Amino acid sequence: MLKKLRRVGPPLLLLAPSLILVGVFVYGLIVANFTTSLTDNHTAAQATEQEPSAMVWFTNYFDLLASEDFQHSLMNLVLYTVVFLAGTMVMGFLWAWMLDKPVKGEGIFRSVYLFPMAVSFIASGVVWRWLLNSNQDEQASGLNRLFQIVGLDALQNNWWNNVTFGIIAIAIPAIWQLSGYVMALFLAGFRGIPHELREAARMDGASEWKLYRHVLFPQLSPVALSALIIIGHMSLKAFDLIMSISKPANYQTKVPAVDMFVFKSSFDYANAAAVGSILLIIVALVIVPYLIRTNREEKR
Amino acid sequence: MTAEAEQLTAARPVTTAPRVRPGRYSLTRTLKYAALIFFLIVVLIPVYVLLVTSFKGTGDADPSRAWALPQLWTLENWATAWTTLSPAIGRTLAIVVPSSIISAFLGSLNGFVLARWSFRGADIVFTVILFGMFIPYQAVMIPLNQLVLDVGIPTGVPTLIMLHVVYGIPITTLIFRNYYTTVPHELIEAGRVDGAGMLRTYWSIVLPLSIPSFVVVLIWQFTSAWNDFLFAVFFSSSQNGPVTVALNNLANGALLQNYGVSMAGALFASLPTLVVYIILGKYFIGGLMSGSVKG
Numbered sequence: 364m365l366k367k368l369r370r371v372g373p374p375l376l377l378l379a380p381s382l383i384l385v386g387v388f389v390y391g392l393i394v395a396n397f398t399t400s401l402t403d404n405h406t407a408a409q410a411t412e413q414e415p416s417a418m419v420w421f422t423n424y425f426d427l428l429a430s431e432d433f434q435h436s437l438m439n440l441v442l443y444t445v446v447f448l449a450g451t452m453v454m455g456f457l458w459a460w461m462l463d464k465p466v467k468g469e470g471i472f473r474s475v476y477l478f479p480m481a482v483s484f485i486a487s488g489v490v491w492r493w494l495l496n497s498n499q500d501e502q503a504s505g506l507n508r509l510f511q512i513v514g515l516d517a518l519q520n521n522w523w524n525n526v527t528f529g530i531i532a533i534a535i536p537a538i539w540q541l542s543g544y545v546m547a548l549f550l551a552g553f554r555g556i557p558h559e560l561r562e563a564a565r566m567d568g569a570s571e572w573k574l575y576r577h578v579l580f581p582q583l584s585p586v587a588l589s590a591l592i593i594i595g596h597m598s599l600k601a602f603d604l605i606m607s608i609s610k611p612a613n614y615q616t617k618v619p620a621v622d623m624f625v626f627k628s629s630f631d632y633a634n635a636a637a638v639g640s641i642l643l644i645i646v647a648l649v650i651v652p653y654l655i656r657t658n659r660e661e662k663r
Numbered sequence: 664m665t666a667e668a669e670q671l672t673a674a675r676p677v678t679t680a681p682r683v684r685p686g687r688y689s690l691t692r693t694l695k696y697a698a699l700i701f702f703l704i705v706v707l708i709p710v711y712v713l714l715v716t717s718f719k720g721t722g723d724a725d726p727s728r729a730w731a732l733p734q735l736w737t738l739e740n741w742a743t744a745w746t747t748l749s750p751a752i753g754r755t756l757a758i759v760v761p762s763s764i765i766s767a768f769l770g771s772l773n774g775f776v777l778a779r780w781s782f783r784g785a786d787i788v789f790t791v792i793l794f795g796m797f798i799p800y801q802a803v804m805i806p807l808n809q810l811v812l813d814v815g816i817p818t819g820v821p822t823l824i825m826l827h828v829v830y831g832i833p834i835t836t837l838i839f840r841n842y843y844t845t846v847p848h849e850l851i852e853a854g855r856v857d858g859a860g861m862l863r864t865y866w867s868i869v870l871p872l873s874i875p876s877f878v879v880v881l882i883w884q885f886t887s888a889w890n891d892f893l894f895a896v897f898f899s900s901s902q903n904g905p906v907t908v909a910l911n912n913l914a915n916g917a918l919l920q921n922y923g924v925s926m927a928g929a930l931f932a933s934l935p936t937l938v939v940y941i942i943l944g945k946y947f948i949g950g951l952m953s954g955s956v957k958g
């Protein structure tokens with residue numbers, strides 16, 4: 364017993380500060396948040412504890428999910444995620460594929476494709492708000508004006524001001540910003556494939572397509588999964604870009620994270636907490652199986 | 664960890680592919696270069712807009728001149744943006760520097776214990792910590808706000824330092840742990856045989872080997888804390904908050920229609936992370952890669 368304590372004691376002691384912090388700030392607060400989401404804490408007086416709040420169990424969740432307003436946010440989140448994921452995966456793979464074979468000036472292409480990743484969504488949002496200006500024809504600036512200049516007038520549209528598809532316009536800067544990241548992941552994946560494997564397949568007379576289908580794609584699938592998980596969970600948390608480009612009051616482009624901010628700002632803590640919990644559940648559905656899987660894989 | 668994922672471990676620069684015979688398939692080659700240059704231009708469009716607009720005066724306000732070069736180049740926007748944002752840039756530094764150093768140090772300790780001074784259940788402890796990296800912070804924001812109020816930490820710089828340290832622990836632990844698993848067992852064992860305790864082993868054997876990982880982690884933390892907006896908007900204002908909040912305020916505020924000032928401001932706000940990216944690019948990429956490797 365004492366011996367065991369001597370073995371386990373010191374490492375646990377060293378981990379203790381971090382474990383306590385993560386325990387309180389992650390798990391403790393998740394529980395506290397969930398508790399708040401079960402109350403009727405909807406007013407400033409309740410938020411500051413001047414008036415009591417009562418348990419209403421899952422009423423907030425039912426009300427939120429039943430409201431057309433929040434359904435619109437969820438629908439936007441789905442649309443945004445699909446477009447953002449598809450865009451970054453396609454662009455990232457295409458760039459990595461083009462840069463994998465020797466290219467003159469590879470370093471320049473790689474650095475330029477990747478650089479938007481270093482910039483904050485708030486800063487890039489300033490530029491993209493200008494680019495995605497909805498004015499058209501005479502009044503057009505931004506991309507709409509650029510379309511006129513290159514003779515593609517038909518492409519002019521009102522971007523994020525479209526009620527149903529406005530959120531897709533917000534996905535464009537997100538794709539601009541993170542495709543380079545996916546490229547870097549795929550590039551590392553390509554470079555990690557042993558050269559002998561390609562040579563062997565070529566020797567066996569495999570066509571280029573078969574080489575990809577049977578040798579390269581299977582080797583790249585763990586990288587693709589990582590990329591999907593990372594971009595996917597970033598997408599579910601979408602907030603900064605919307606705050607910067609279309610502003611929180613904009614109905615067209617709102618998502619749950621924006622609703623949460625708006626509820627918090629109006630001291631509706633119960634609904635803010637409920638939206639937070641809903642987001643957590645959505646993210647956990649994706650992340651937990653992934654964490655368990657990688658944990659198990661490592662043990663093998 | 665899979666062999667593929669191993670490729671992505673921290674601080675390893677992406678290497679260039681071996682050369683093959685040039686000159687074959689010249690049409691496909693031309694097409695490929697055309698595509699590469701096309702995408703290069705597309706990616707750089709926002710940069711052009713940012714630079715050009717930031718030098719434009721009021722004479723260029725007409726939409727028909729949106730994409731044209733300034734008629735009259737002016738530094739006025741830059742001056743306005745700088746006077747508005749410079750205090751916030753100072754505060755951002757005050758937030759980002761200490762929080763990066765503290766969370767890197769905590770991550771290094773955790774990574775060492777989890778990778779090389781392990782115990783039964785260490786994998787579970789690691790997964791429990793790692794989950795903190797993925798949670799949407801919206802799911803803790805309301806009680807976190809209450810906690811900060813109750814404890815009485817002033818909003819603005821002090822709160823944000825604390826939050827970046829705490830919520831930085833998972834990623835820094837991950838990067839260091841993955842790095843330390845590549846440190847040979849024999850080195851640690853040699854220390855143990857010599858009777859060195861855990862802290863001694865960490866201090867004299869592991870820490871000196873960790874410099875590259877520290878660079879990666881510090882850059883990662885620096886960049887993500889610098890670019891943070893979510894915590895900043897909940898726990899500070901444009902009077903006491905970092906540059907993201909001040910910039911957002913500037914872009915929305917009284918100067919709404921003045922894109923020139925906001926664009927110059929956006930450039931100021933991005934400059935530090937861009938400089939880090941340009942100078943320390945390979946370490947920056949190292950951090951990106953390790954961010955992708957779970958477990």
